[in-house]
Structure formats: C-alpha cells, structure tokens
Amino acid sequence: MTTDVTGGGRAAGPSRPADAVVPADPAPAPRRRRGPRLSTLLGASALLLTLAIVAVVPLLPQYDVQGQDLSNALAPPFRSSTHLLGTDELGRDTLSRLSAAGLTSLRIALPALAISVVLGVTLGLLAGYFGRAANAVIMGVADLQLSIPLLILLIMVVTIVGPSPTTLTVVLGCTYWMGYGRVARVHALTLGEREFVQAARTFGASDGWIIRKHLLPKLVPQLAIMASFDLGVIVILEAGLSYLGLGVQPPTPSWGGMILTGQNYLQTNAWLAVFPGLAIFLLVGGVQVLSRRFTREDSPGSQVQLGGQV
Amino acid sequence: MSERLETASREPLLEVRDLCVDVATPAGPVRLVDGVSFEVYPDEAFCIVGESGSGKTVTMLAVMGLLPRGARIARGSVLFRGRDLAGLSARELRGMRGGDLAMIFQDPMTALNPVLSVGAQLAEMIRLHSRTLDRAAVRRRVVELLEQVRVPHAASRASAYPHEFSGGMRQRVMIAMAMANRPDLLIADEPTTALDVTIQAQVLDVLREMREDVGSALVLITHDLGVVAETADRVLVMYSGRVMETGTVEQLFAEPRHPYTAGLLASMLRMDTATAQAYAIAGQPPTPADRPAGCVFSPRCGLAAPPCTQTVPVLAAPDAAAPGSRVACHRSDLVPQWIRTDLPQLAGVGADGRVDPA
Amino acid sequence: MIAYIGTRLARGLLTLFGVLTVAFLALRLNGSPAVAMIPQGSPQAIADLNTALGFDGSLLSQYARYLGNAAQGDFGTSFAQEGVPTVQLVLDRMPATLELAATALVLGMLAGFGLAFLIQLTDGRRLRTAMIWLGVARQATPTFLFGVLLVLVFSVKLGWLPSIGRGGVQNLVLPALALGTFEVTLYMRLLDASLTEQLQRDYVRTAHAKGQRRSVILLRHMLPNALLPTLTVAGLNFGAMLGGVVVVEAVFNWPGVGQLLVNSVNARDYPVVQTTLLVVAAIFVLVNLAVDLLYAVLDPRVRLR
Numbered sequence: 008m009t010t011d012v013t014g015g016g017r018a019a020g021p022s023r024p025a026d027a028v029v030p031a032d033p034a035p036a037p038r039r040r041r042g043p044r045l046s047t048l049l050g051a052s053a054l055l056l057t058l059a060i061v062a063v064v065p066l067l068p069q070y071d072v073q074g075q076d077l078s079n080a081l082a083p084p085f086r087s088s089t090h091l092l093g094t095d096e097l098g099r100d101t102l103s104r105l106s107a108a109g110l111t112s113l114r115i116a117l118p119a120l121a122i123s124v125v126l127g128v129t130l131g132l133l134a135g136y137f138g139r140a141a142n143a144v145i146m147g148v149a150d151l152q153l154s155i156p157l158l159i160l161l162i163m164v165v166t167i168v169g170p171s172p173t174t175l176t177v178v179l180g181c182t183y184w185m186g187y188g189r190v191a192r193v194h195a196l197t198l199g200e201r202e203f204v205q206a207a208r209t210f211g212a213s214d215g216w217i218i219r220k221h222l223l224p225k226l227v228p229q230l231a232i233m234a235s236f237d238l239g240v241i242v243i244l245e246a247g248l249s250y251l252g253l254g255v256q257p258p259t260p261s262w263g264g265m266i267l268t269g270q271n272y273l274q275t276n277a278w279l280a281v282f283p284g285l286a287i288f289l290l291v292g293g294v295q296v297l298s299r300r301f302t303r304e305d306s307p308g309s310q311v312q313l314g315g316q317v
Numbered sequence: 318m319s320e321r322l323e324t325a326s327r328e329p330l331l332e333v334r335d336l337c338v339d340v341a342t343p344a345g346p347v348r349l350v351d352g353v354s355f356e357v358y359p360d361e362a363f364c365i366v367g368e369s370g371s372g373k374t375v376t377m378l379a380v381m382g383l384l385p386r387g388a389r390i391a392r393g394s395v396l397f398r399g400r401d402l403a404g405l406s407a408r409e410l411r412g413m414r415g416g417d418l419a420m421i422f423q424d425p426m427t428a429l430n431p432v433l434s435v436g437a438q439l440a441e442m443i444r445l446h447s448r449t450l451d452r453a454a455v456r457r458r459v460v461e462l463l464e465q466v467r468v469p470h471a472a473s474r475a476s477a478y479p480h481e482f483s484g485g486m487r488q489r490v491m492i493a494m495a496m497a498n499r500p501d502l503l504i505a506d507e508p509t510t511a512l513d514v515t516i517q518a519q520v521l522d523v524l525r526e527m528r529e530d531v532g533s534a535l536v537l538i539t540h541d542l543g544v545v546a547e548t549a550d551r552v553l554v555m556y557s558g559r560v561m562e563t564g565t566v567e568q569l570f571a572e573p574r575h576p577y578t579a580g581l582l583a584s585m586l587r588m589d590t591a592t593a594q595a596y597a598i599a600g601q602p603p604t605p606a607d608r609p610a611g612c613v614f615s616p617r618c619g620l621a622a623p624p625c626t627q628t629v630p631v632l633a634a635p636d637a638a639a640p641g642s643r644v645a646c647h648r649s650d651l652v653p654q655w656i657r658t659d660l661p662q663l664a665g666v667g668a669d670g671r672v673d674p675a
Numbered sequence: 676m677i678a679y680i681g682t683r684l685a686r687g688l689l690t691l692f693g694v695l696t697v698a699f700l701a702l703r704l705n706g707s708p709a710v711a712m713i714p715q716g717s718p719q720a721i722a723d724l725n726t727a728l729g730f731d732g733s734l735l736s737q738y739a740r741y742l743g744n745a746a747q748g749d750f751g752t753s754f755a756q757e758g759v760p761t762v763q764l765v766l767d768r769m770p771a772t773l774e775l776a777a778t779a780l781v782l783g784m785l786a787g788f789g790l791a792f793l794i795q796l797t798d799g800r801r802l803r804t805a806m807i808w809l810g811v812a813r814q815a816t817p818t819f820l821f822g823v824l825l826v827l828v829f830s831v832k833l834g835w836l837p838s839i840g841r842g843g844v845q846n847l848v849l850p851a852l853a854l855g856t857f858e859v860t861l862y863m864r865l866l867d868a869s870l871t872e873q874l875q876r877d878y879v880r881t882a883h884a885k886g887q888r889r890s891v892i893l894l895r896h897m898l899p900n901a902l903l904p905t906l907t908v909a910g911l912n913f914g915a916m917l918g919g920v921v922v923v924e925a926v927f928n929w930p931g932v933g934q935l936l937v938n939s940v941n942a943r944d945y946p947v948v949q950t951t952l953l954v955v956a957a958i959f960v961l962v963n964l965a966v967d968l969l970y971a972v973l974d975p976r977v978r979l980r
Binding site: 381383411412413414415416419420421422424427428429430431432433434441442445446478480491494 | 876877878880881882883884885886887888895896899900973974975976
C-alpha cells in the first residue's frame with residue numbers, strides 16, 4: 008500500500024550513469040496494483056460524504072434551517088432523530104444548517120473557480136501568445152496582485168464592495184486567476200515557438216485553430232488538476248472570510264460563521280464548532296487528495312498554494 | 318607502452334570476473350552488464366570501448382560501488398589487489414574511494430559543486446584520505462595540484478568557483494582532484510566527450526602526465542577510437558553488456574578478431590586512407606531487456622551463421638593467438654578474410670589486410 | 676551584483692507605488708465618507724467634512740495630495756478615533772503581530788527543514804509518507820479552525836494554556852502553533868523536494884566518488900544548493916502567512932495588526948484599512964527584497980556577476 012500523495016520521494020544515492028539504458032520515460036510503466044490506492048479511496052469517500060450531506064439532507068423531512076427552538080438549544084448530537092447532529096445556540100438543527108452552509112460554500116466557490124480559470128487562461132494566453140506588450144501589462148498586474156497577501160486583498164475588496172454571495176464569488180474569482188494565467192502563458196509561449204506551430208501557420212491555420220488543437224489538449228488536464236485543488240483553497244478562503252464576519256452574512260448559514268459562534272460554546276457543546284470544521288476538512292481534504300493523486304508536478308514551487316494560510 | 322605486455326608475470330591490480338549488474342524495473346530486473354570479465358594491471362592504460370548503452374559505465378560504477386539505487390551486482394566478483402570489493406563494508410569501500418580508486422566523469426560542467434570553491438572541493442578530497450595534514454599543508458597541496466594540471470595563477474584560482482572555469486580547465490581540476498591522493502587506479506568515464514576536440518588533446522595530455530607522475534593505472538571508458546589509439550595499452554570491446562574482444566591496442570587495430578571490432582574500426586573516419594564510402598554497422602544495439610539468443614551481436618553481424626544464434630560465444634583466445642588477446646566469437650578465424658573482402662575501409666597500407674594504428 | 680540589487684530595489688519601489696495607487700483608488704470607489712458619517716447633515720456640512728477629510732477637488736488633485744502626504748509619512752487620521760494618525764495605530768500594534776509571525780515562521784522553518792533533513796539522512800520513506808499525510812491534513816484544515824481546535828483541546832478540555840490575549844510565553848504557544856504548523860508542513864515538503872532534486876545532480880556523484888560520507892554530502896554539498904530555490908518560495912509564502920496572521924489574531928483575540936484591520940473594516944474606518952494594507956504590502960516587498968539579497972549572498976554565481 009503506497010500512499011504517494013505528492014510523490015516527494017525518489018531514488019536516493021548517486022545519479023544515473025551516463026549510458027544506462029534504463030529508459031527515462033516521462034510516462035512510467037503502469038504499476039501492477041490491486042485496485043485503487045488508499046489515498047484515492049479516502050479522498051473520494053470524503054468528497055462524496057460532503058456532497059451527500061449537501062445534496063441529500065435537504066430532502067429529509069426534518070430539514071429545517073431557520074426554525075428556532077430555544078427550549079432545545081445546544082442539544083447534543085446523536086440523541087434524537089429530528090436533530091441528528093444536535094442543535095445550536097438558538098435551537099436550530101445543526102445538520103440542516105451544515106448542509107445549507109455547504110451549499111452556500113459551493114455556490115460561491117464553484118463559480119469563483121470557473122471565473123478564475125477562464126480569466127486566468129484568457130489573460131495567460133493573451134500574455135503568452137500575443138506579444139510583449141500584452142505580456143508586460145498582464146504580468147505586471149499579476150505581480151501587483153501577488154504582492155498583497157490574498158486574504159488581505161480580499162478583505163480590502165470586501166470592505167469596499169460589501170459582502171454578498173455574488174460579490175464574494177466575483178472577488179474570489181478575480182483574485183485567484185494568476186496561477187492559471189501563469190500556466191496558460193507558459194504553454195502559449197513554448198507553443199508559439201514550436202516548429203509545428205510555425206509550420207501550421209504557413210498553411211494558413213488560424214490562431215484559434217492552433218490554440219484549440221494543440222494548446223488546449225495539453226493545458227486542460229493540468230488545469231483540471233489545479234482547479235480541483237484550488238476548489239479546496241477557495242472554500243477555505245470563503246470560510247475564513249465568513250469567520251471574520253466579512254463573508255457570508257447571518258442569518259444565512261456558513262461553515263465559517265458556524266465555527267465563529269461555535270467558538271463561544273466550546274465548553275458546553277463543542278460539537279457546534281467541530282461539525283462545520285469537519286465538513287470543511289472533508290470537502291477540502293477530499294478534493295485536494297484526489298487532485299494530488301493525479302498531479303505530476305514535483306517541483307518545489309508547486310508545493311506552495313497561492314492562497315497560503317487562512 | 319607496449320613493453321608492459323608480459324601480463325602473465327604480473328599480478329592484476331583489478332580483476333573483474335563474470336560481473337553481472339541488474340537494474341530493477343517495473344517489469345522485473347533487467348541485466349545491464351552480462352558476464353563481463355577483464356583484468357587491469359598496475360601502471361597500464363586500459364580502455365573500455367563501446368557504443369552508448371554497452372554497459373561500460375555501469376561496469377565501472379559497479380567496481381566503485383557507485384551503482385544508483387535500483388541497480389545491484391547480481392553475480393560475479395570484483396577483486397582489487399586481491400580483495401573482493403563486494404565483501405567490504407560500506408565504510409571500508411568508502412575509504413577506498415578517492416584513496417585507492419578514483420573516478421572522474423563525463424560532464425565537467427556539472428560534476429563540481431557550484432556553491433563551493435574549487436580549492437575547497439580539492440581540499441575536501443585531500444582531507445578525506447589523510448588526517449595528518451594541517452590547513453597550511455592542505456592549502457599548499459591544493460595549489461600544487463592545480464599547478465600540476467596547468468591551471469594558470471593556481472594560488473588565486475583556488476578560491477574561484479567552478480562556473481569561473483572553462484570546460485577543459487574544469488576537467489583538469491577534476492583530474493587533479495582524482496589524483497590528489499595518488500590512487501592506484503583512476504577510472505575516467507568519457508573524460509573528453511563533452512569537450513571540444515581542440516581541448517581534448519590538452520586534457521589527455523594532463524591525464525597522461527599525472528598518471529606518469531603518480532604511477533596509477535588508468536581505466537578509460539570511451540566510444541572514441543581515436544582516444545583509444547592514442548592512450549590505450551590494452552583494450553576491452555563491449556557490446557550490449559558483454560565483452561566482444563580484448564587485447565593490446567596494436568593487436569586490436571591491426572588484426573581485429575571480432576566482426577564488431579572490425580566494424581567499429583571501419584566506421585572510424587580517417588585522413589590517411591582513401592575510402593569511397595563511410596561505413597556504419599547496420600542496425601541498432603538491442604535494449605538490455607531484449608537481447609537475442611546466442612551471440613548478442615549476431616543480428617547485425619556480417620558473418621552470422623547458425624551457431625551464432627544458438628549459443629553464446631565464450632571469451633577465449635583465438636586460434637592464431639597473440640598472448641593476452643581474447644575474443645568471443647564462434648567464427649573469429651574467418652574474420653581476417655571477411656575484412657579483406659567486405660570491409661575495404663580497413664584496407665590500408667599492405668596487401669595482407671593489416672592496418673596500422675595511427 | 677550592484678545591478679542585481681538595483682533592479683530588485685527598483686522593482687520593489689514600483690510595486691509599493693502600485694499598491695499606494697490601488698489603495699488610493701480603492702478608498703475613492705466608495706464615494707465620499709462624509710455622507711456615511713453624517714447622513715443627516717446639510718450639504719454644506721458634508722462638503723466641509725469632505726474637505727477636512729481630503730475628499731474634495733478633482734481625483735487627480737486628491738491623488739497628488741495623497742502622494743505628497745505619503746512621501747512625508749502622513750497617511751491620514753482614523754475616522755473612528757478622532758485625530759489619531761493611522762500610522763500610529765498600525766505601528767502600535769506591530770510588535771504583537773511581529774512577535775506572533777516571527778515565532779511561527781522561525782519555528783516552523785526550523786522544524787520543517789529539520790524534518791526534511793532527517794528524512795533525507797535516514798532515507799525514511801515511512802517518515803516522509805507520514806509527514807506528507809500530516810501535511811495534507813493540515814492544509815485541508817483552515818488555520819482558524821485549527822486554532823479553534825487547539826483552544827478546544829488545550830484550553831477548554833485540558834486547561835493547560837490560555838485561549839485569549841497576549842501576555843507571557845504561555846499565551847504565545849497556541850497561536851504560534853496554529854500558525855506555525857502550516858509552515859512546518861510547507862517547509863518540510865519544500866526542502867525535501869529540493870533535496871531530492873539535488874540527489875540527481877552530478878556533483879553528488881562526484882562527492883560519493885571521493886569517498887565522502889552521506890551525512891556530510893547532505894549537509895555541506897546538497898543543502899546550500901537545495902536551500903536556494905527554497906528561499907524564493909519562502910519569500911512568497913511569507914505573504915501568504917500574513918493572511919493566516921489575521922485569522923489567528925481573530926481566534927485568539929491577539930492585539931495585532933490583523934485584528935486592527937478586521938475591526939476597522941467593520942467600523943468602516945477606511946483610512947486605517949488603507950494604511951494597514953500599505954504597511955502589509957510594504958513588509959511583503961521588503962521581505963522579498965531581503966530574500967533576493969540573501970540569494971546574492973548565498974549563490975556565488977549571482978554574487979560574482
């Protein structure tokens with residue numbers, strides 16, 4: 008059972024001799040494995056569990072996000088069938104709120120991710136494919152954005168525009184494009200110089216065709232891996248903002264907000280903070296483990312996620 | 318250098334017997350070196366020649382105990398001054414590396430640590446094998462070594478960094494480093510391949526000078542027959558992990574007994590013979606995982622016949638033997654005639670098919 | 676070398692300038708704050724307040740004034756706390772934040788690098804796998820959540836450490852842990868990957884051929900080479916960590932710049948928000964400049980150009 012989550016370890020010892028005939032194959036021969044790796048299973052299970060909570064719970068009869076019952080506040084979990092995970096400080100059903108919060112998060116994170124990718128790829132292609140000026144401007148903006156820690160940038164923008172789910176989506180999308188931009192740009196740069204592209208141009212291939220046929224097939228898998236990982240990062244960013252009171256506003260439930268209130272009740276009912284935390288952990292962990300499972304990137308730089316800590 | 322041919326009366330410095338090196342692959346172990354045997358005598362220059370992938374480097378890495386992870390000596394023995402290196406502990410082997418046995422590698426641009434000065438790296442080599450020298454003595458020795466390999470302004474250059482040296486100078490620094498502790502055996506893996514032809518001569522000169530000064534034997538790995546002609550006393554010809562032929566350099570160049578050796582010689586472009594057409598051995602060497610049955614060279618051999626594809630030829634002295642030469646070929650006695658008829662490129666001065674080495 | 680430092684310096688200044696401009700524009704986007712502050716006021720009163728706050732005149736003249744003030748170190752006064760210069764508010768809180776950030780960074784780095792070194796030295800595949808898994812788990816946990824969990828375990832359940840505020844060393848432990856554990860996992864993977872990459876290099880083989888010991892090769896030959904690319908990433912990561920600082924200060928009620936930022940946002944005290952942003956960006960630029968300089972010191976190829 009190998010858990011090669013990031014593949015950080017490889018051969019130790021002296022480097023390969025110059026004329027060793029062991030093929031240096033970029034796509035190594037498939038390993039004989041009995042079924043999927045542990046990491047894939049764990050990641051997939053975690054992700055599915057969270058998605059199930061978000062999708063299935065609203066269908067249950069006891070689903071009730073806003074209903075308060077002060078006489079039954081702070082009820083412990085696993086005791087009653089109407090409140091499987093207990094209740095919060097206002098007697099509201101924790102499980103329902105957990106599910107609704109998850110939906111809110113995904114509703115913000117997924118479009119934000121889409122915006123990031125589209126924006127990033129577009130800008131990156133422009134920068135890489137269409138010459139120096141575009142490159143300078145776009146990369147200049149990217150550098151500027153990178154010089155401000157992400158969370159702080161987000162806080163600043165939220166300060167100006169006010170926190171609403173739509174603004175959050177747009178803001179997260181507009182601040183997270185740089186990673187995709189960089190990748191797209193590199194692909195565009197190297198592609199433009201390739202001989203087969205120059206050859207294609209000589210027989211009249213349009214830039215659009217070149218991009219579609221040659222660039223995207225290589226770009227898309229890499230983007231998919233990055234995006235799945237980044238989904239986790241964006242969820243964490245949104246949760247962090249909500250925790251600070253600058254994200255999703257009450258009474259709409261959010262995992263970050265639930266942890267914020269839960270922190271006040273650690274003594275009496277710690278579950279209030281633990282459950283939303285667990286939900287975040289499962290969703291983010293699941294998505295990131297799965298993404299790492301398919302990544303081939305091993306360079307030191309790729310270990311740093313753009314969002315850093317939240 | 319031909320005076321050193323009385324091999325029978327001397328003890329070999331290095332004896333490799335039936336060495337087999339395997340490397341682990343997802344599909345199972347692959348044999349990179351398959352039953353290689355040879356001896357190297359003190360003071361002599363021994364060349365291992367062969368194409369890329371012939372296993373020549375792996376063989377010597379195995380001797381030094383520097384095989385990369387996943388590769389191991391599957392069978393055979395390596396005897397240095399009579400001691401089996403495989404039986405030594407890691408620490409003992411480490412003690413011999415750099416002291417009794419030294420190795421330099423192909424690419425001088427990357428073989429030195431870019432963040433340490435050249436002097437520091439030389440000093441490290443010296444200090445690893447002599448505890449007694451104090452700092453000043455080490456420093457003097459470093460400068461002395463640099464001067465020996467003809468690095469100008471040696472004293473100040475010692476504190477320079479590798480990127481400040483040219484390729485040829487870096488290789489000479491490597492030679493100085495390898496010879497610092499006066500090893501009995503120096504292994505040089507394609508030392509001039511990465512260098513310009515004009516620099517090659519310099520490096521080979523320095524190599525020879527240092528060897529003569531220290532009195533060490535040399536195992537030179539190369540695919541360049543010109544280097545072999547210039548440097549070697551005795552030669553080992555390898556192909557696809559096996560030995561094809563071995564003998565003195567004069568024997569090999571004048572009367573190759575293996576079709577592969579003949580082919581290599583014929584494909585060497587020369588200025589002193591008129592050749593109508595350049596020669597190349599048709600085909601490609603097999604991958605180590607896919608060696609053919611019988612003689613590994615048979616698919617490409619102009620003399621191949623039924624016994625060649627069935628049994629692996631044994632390395633043995635040919636019929637009209639000169640002492641010390643051995644060949645692994647079922648039809649080695651037919652080779653001289655074959656050369657006369659099929660390899661005009663080897664036809665040089667003399668009607669008897671003999672070609673003199675340059 | 677001079678050219679190298681020169682370009683880096685110039686780029687840093689340019690970035691700061693850019694941040695200044697962005698901060699200026701950002702605040703102007705909301706329109707005049709006077710209306711928000713005295714919504715019932717007469718147009719004259721509002722106009723007067725605008726002038727007092729520097730929101731009168733054309734955008735360009737405001738910008739010029741703004742830059743002029745900035746050059747003299749005047750970044751305006753707080754809305755919420757009448758007449759107090761924003762710079763003072765921020766600087767007052769700096770020591771607390773630095774204490775937290777520096778502790779977390781230094782400890783995280785040392786522990787991370789130490790673990791990576793240990794893994795390489797012992798060739799510990801198991802240890803590496805375990806560390807990678809721990810890293811994955813930690814990265815999937817938001818720092819604020821991790822902080823809350825730490826409070827739950829060590830403060831509420833075990834009662835060993837305080838959960839709020841700044842004070843003696845025991846107050847520093849949990850916040851530093853919350854922040855630092857992320858750093859540990861990051862730097863461990865960073866150096867480990869970098870060292871593994873170095874293993875493929877030819878000079879390592881040469882060192883082995885000299886008969887040098889593995890531990891010495893790791894320490895003396897590989898580490899300096901492996902640290903270089905790590906440095907650049909560390910510089911970038913520092914900025915990311917600053918985000919974590921904000922959140923940790925919120926969890927533990929730590930009286931630092933992050934808390935000031937969040938409070939100011941909630942109180943609509945825009946000048947303070949703006950100045951905080953500027954200070955943070957400036958720190959980030961300085962840190963990256965320092966990294967560049969460090970690079971020059973450590974890498975002879977850069978130093979001697």
